[in-house]
Amino acid sequence: MGNPLSLWHFYFRNKRKVLPVIGILALAILGVVVTDSLLASARETAYATYGSYQKLILIAPRATRDQDLANPLQDSLAQLREVQLQVDVLDGPGGLSSYYAAVTAISGRVQAQLPAMRRLQTDAANARYYAARLRGDLVPLGDLIVRVQRLQSEEKAFEQLVQQLAQNPNDPRPLLAYLQQHQTLLRTVLPDSAQLGRLQAAVTSASSDAAGLQQSLQAMSRDTANLNSAGRKVADLPIPPSPSATIDQFKVALDHLTASLGSIQSPQPGLEKLVADSAHIPGTAFVKRDAYSNLDINMLAGQAQFDLYGFDQPGMAQLLALYGDRVAVGRLPRADANEIAISEEIARSRQVWIGGKLGNNVDELDRLPDAFTVVGIIRGPTRIGLIPLDYMTEHYLFERRYQGLVVVPQTGHEQAVHDQLQALIGDSAFRLFDWSYIKAKIDSLIANLDVINRFLILLVTIVLALVVGLLNNLFFRQRMNEFGLLAAVGYSRWGLILRVVWESLGVTLASWLIGVGLGVAVLSWFNISFIVPHGLLMNVFDWNVLLLHTLPIPLMVFLFGMGTVGWQLLRLDPISIIERRD
Amino acid sequence: MLSGYDLALDYRTGGSVAHAVDNVNLAVDQGSFVGLIGPSGSGKSSLMYLLSGLKRPTRGSVTFEGRDYHGIPAGGLMRLRRQRFGFVFQQHFLINYLSALENVMVGAVRRNHEVAAYGQELLRRVGLGNKLEKRPYQLSIGERQRVAVARALVHHPAVVFADEPTASLDQATGREVINLLADYRARGEGSLVVVTHDPAMLTGADRVLQMRDGKLSAA
Numbered sequence A: 001m002g003n004p005l006s007l008w009h010f011y012f013r014n015k016r017k018v019l020p021v022i023g024i025l026a027l028a029i030l031g032v033v034v035t036d037s038l039l040a041s042a043r044e045t046a047y048a049t050y051g052s053y054q055k056l057i058l059i060a061p062r063a064t065r066d067q068d069l070a071n072p073l074q075d076s077l078a079q080l081r082e083v084q085l086q087v088d089v090l091d092g093p094g095g096l097s098s099y100y101a102a103v104t105a106i107s108g109r110v111q112a113q114l115p116a117m118r119r120l121q122t123d124a125a126n127a128r129y130y131a132a133r134l135r136g137d138l139v140p141l142g143d144l145i146v147r148v149q150r151l152q153s154e155e156k157a158f159e160q161l162v163q164q165l166a167q168n169p170n171d172p173r174p175l176l177a178y179l180q181q182h183q184t185l186l187r188t189v190l191p192d193s194a195q196l197g198r199l200q201a202a203v204t205s206a207s208s209d210a211a212g213l214q215q216s217l218q219a220m221s222r223d224t225a226n227l228n229s230a231g232r233k234v235a236d237l238p239i240p241p242s243p244s245a246t247i248d249q250f251k252v253a254l255d256h257l258t259a260s261l262g263s264i265q266s267p268q269p270g271l272e273k274l275v276a277d278s279a280h281i282p283g284t285a286f287v288k289r290d291a292y293s294n295l296d297i298n299m300l301a302g303q304a305q306f307d308l309y310g311f312d313q314p315g316m317a318q319l320l321a322l323y324g325d326r327v328a329v330g331r332l333p334r335a336d337a338n339e340i341a342i343s344e345e346i347a348r349s350r351q352v353w354i355g356g357k358l359g360n361n362v363d364e365l366d367r368l369p370d371a372f373t374v375v376g377i378i379r380g381p382t383r384i385g386l387i388p389l390d391y392m393t394e395h396y397l398f399e400r401r402y403q404g405l406v407v408v409p410q411t412g413h414e415q416a417v418h419d420q421l422q423a424l425i426g427d428s429a430f431r432l433f434d435w436s437y438i439k440a441k442i443d444s445l446i447a448n449l450d451v452i453n454r455f456l457i458l459l460v461t462i463v464l465a466l467v468v469g470l471l472n473n474l475f476f477r478q479r480m481n482e483f484g485l486l487a488a489v490g491y492s493r494w495g496l497i498l499r500v501v502w503e504s505l506g507v508t509l510a511s512w513l514i515g516v517g518l519g520v521a522v523l524s525w526f527n528i529s530f531i532v533p534h535g536l537l538m539n540v541f542d543w544n545v546l547l548l549h550t551l552p553i554p555l556m557v558f559l560f561g562m563g564t565v566g567w568q569l570l571r572l573d574p575i576s577i578i579e580r581r582d
Numbered sequence B: 001m002l003s004g005y006d007l008a009l010d011y012r013t014g015g016s017v018a019h020a021v022d023n024v025n026l027a028v029d030q031g032s033f034v035g036l037i038g039p040s041g042s043g044k045s046s047l048m049y050l051l052s053g054l055k056r057p058t059r060g061s062v063t064f065e066g067r068d069y070h071g072i073p074a075g076g077l078m079r080l081r082r083q084r085f086g087f088v089f090q091q092h093f094l095i096n097y098l099s100a101l102e103n104v105m106v107g108a109v110r111r112n113h114e115v116a117a118y119g120q121e122l123l124r125r126v127g128l129g130n131k132l133e134k135r136p137y138q139l140s141i142g143e144r145q146r147v148a149v150a151r152a153l154v155h156h157p158a159v160v161f162a163d164e165p166t167a168s169l170d171q172a173t174g175r176e177v178i179n180l181l182a183d184y185r186a187r188g189e190g191s192l193v194v195v196t197h198d199p200a201m202l203t204g205a206d207r208v209l210q211m212r213d214g215k216l217s218a219a
C-alpha cells in the first residue's frame, strides 16, 4: 500500500483538472518555441545569405545608380555643346580649314625644299578629317544622351504614378494625366531604350576620333615648331600664322568631353590603383576585381538581396576553394557568357535549376541585368553566386560603374587588413563592406522583431501566470478541507507546502516537456515541408530557444501559483476550517 | 495520563474578551471514556483544542504522559497529534479523490502491508469491508463518518478526540459511530474524549462532564 497522498495519486485522480492546465501551458510553450525558432531562423538565414562576407571584404563605389547615370550624362551633354561650338570655331574662318588651305597653297618648290612642310600638310589633313568625323559623331551622341535623360525622367514620372496609384487605386486621374502628358514622349523614347547599347558605340567612336584629332593636332604643332626653326634659314617663306589659340581652346573642350564620356563607361576612377595597392597590404590572401550584382530572394522576414560576385575564371575557382564549396551540378560560368552559378539553397529559394533563368527580366527586383542562364549548382558551407566579370563589364555600359574589388584577408589578419583598407580608401568614392558591418545591419533588423517577440512572450507569460495562478487558487480553495484536516491531525505545515510545490512542479514540468516536445515536432515538420525547400535555414534543436527561452512561462506560472497558494497555506488555521459549517 | 490544570482560553475580539475556557481542571485516565456535554458555545471544542495541543491556553497547563505542553515546541505538538492522538470531527473531512481505504491510510503514521491490512480490518469492523475502494461521494453520510473513525484509529492513538462526531447523523447512525469509538476503548487500545450536546450518546462513558460558560462541572 503506497502513500495515498503521493503525487501520482493526485495527478491520476485529478486528471480533469490537471490536464487542461498542462494543455494550456504546453500550447503556450509550443507557441514560444515556434515564434522564437522562426525568429532565430530568420537571423540564421540572413547570416547564411550574407555568409560569404565572413571571409572577404567588398570595396564598392559609394554612389547610387541614379547619381551614377545622371551626373556623367548631364556633364557630358554640357561638354558636348562646348565641343560642338569649338569644332565650329576650329573649322571656321581663321581655323583649321583656312590654315589647311593656306598650307596646301604653298608652292611646290618650297615644299620640295622642306620635307617637314609635307608632314605638316599630311597632319593638317588628318586633323581636318578627324574634326569632320567628330562633328558627325557628336550629332547622334547628343541625341542619345538627351534620349537617355528623357528615359530617366520618364522612369521617375512613372514611379511617381505607380506610387499615386498604389495610394489611391480607385482614382484613375493620375493615370489619365500621366498618359496625356507623356503619350508622345513615350512613343519616341520607349523604343529607344535598346539604344542604351548604341550610346556605348557612339561614345567609343567619339572617343577614338577625339583621340585621333588630338594626335593630329599634336603632330601639327610639332611640325610647325620644326618649320619655324627651319624657316629662319628660308627668310621669304610665306608660312601662314598657326591657329594655335583656336586649337588650344578646342583641345581644352575636347579634353573635358573625353573625360566626361570616359567616366560614363569606365569604372569609378581610382579602382585600378585600389586593386594594385590592396594587393600589397600585408596579410592579404588575394585581391579580385568584382563586377558585383545581386538577386532578389525571399527570406522569412521579407525580401533580401543575395550578392553575386562578378569574377574572372581563376577568381571563381579561388572563391570556391576559399569557402570549401564545390560545383555539385553543372559547371562554372564561361568567360564572356551570360551564365551564372549559384548555391543550391539560393536555387531552391528562386525555384530554378540548371537551365533556369535569373535576372531583371525574370524578377524586377534583381539587379542582375537581363536574363542569365543557371549553369552550375554550388554546394558547401557558404552560399555564393558567381557571374563572369567580362560579360558584366563589356555588355552593360552602366554595370561598369558597379565594379569594385574583393579583398580576402589571411586568417588572423582580418582586422589589420580591414584597417589598412579603410586607410587606403580614406574619404574617396569607395566604401567598405565586411562581415561586422553586414552582421550589425542584420542584427539591427532582427532586433526590432526580437523586441516584439520578447514583449509577446512577456505578455503571454504574465497572462498565463495570472490565469493558471487563478485556476490553481480556485482548485486550492476546493481542497481547503483537505489541507485543514491534514494540518489538524498533525501534518507539518512545510510538509503540506512542499506537497503543493511538488504537485505544481510536476504540472509545470510536464507541460514544459510536452510543449517543447510538441515544438520540436512542429518545427521538424515545418523545416522539412517549408524551410528547406525554400532555401531557408532553421535549427530545430536550438537548445537556447527550446530550454532557456521557454523557461520563463513555467517558472513564472510556478512561482506565481506557489506564491499565492504557499501564502494561504502558511496562514491556514485548521480550527477555522474544522469549525466551518457549510 | 492527560490532564489540564487551571486551564483558561480567552478570545479577544475587538475590545471584548470571551472566556471560552475558564479555570478548568481535568484528568483523562488511561483507557477511560470521558464525555463532555454542554450547550453550544459553552467552550467544549475550545477545551478539546487545548487538550489536543491544537491551541495553546491563555493560562494554565496541559500534560500528556507527564510532559507539559509548555515545554514542547509547535513541531513536537504536531507530531504528538499525528502519532499519539486521533481525531473525529462533526464533518468527515474525507479527501474526495481518494478511496475509503486510502482515506483511512491518510491517518497512518507508517505505511506498510501490516498497517494496510489493519486499515482494511478497521473498515471491515465498521461495516465497510465491501466498500474499500469506494470514493466518499459514493458513500452515505453515516458511512463517511465511519471511514473518518477508522482514519482516526488506524495509527493506534493513545487518545481519540471526537468533537460532535454524531451531530450530522441521525440517532441510530450516531449511535453506531459512538459504539465504534467505544469499542476501540473497550479493546484497551486508548482513551476516548467525546464532545457532544446529546447526553444519549454518552451512555458508555466512565465520566460525563458538563460545560457551561467555559466552566466545568460533573454532570
Ligand SMILES: Nc1ncnc2c1ncn2[C@@H]1O[C@H](COP(=O)(O)OP(=O)(O)O)[C@@H](O)[C@H]1O
Binding pocket: B011, B012, B013, B018, B019, B020, B038, B039, B040, B041, B042, B043, B044, B045, B046, B047
Ligand atoms: N475564534 C474565535 N474567536 C472569538 N471567539 C470564539 C472563537 N471560537 C470560539 N469563540 C467563543 O468561545 C466560546 C466557546 O466556543 P466553543 O469552544 O466553540 O464552544 P462549543 O464547542 O461548546 O460550542 C463561544 O462563546 C464562542 O463564541
Ligand SMILES: [Mg+2]
Binding pocket: B044, B045, B046, B163
Ligand atoms: Mg464545538
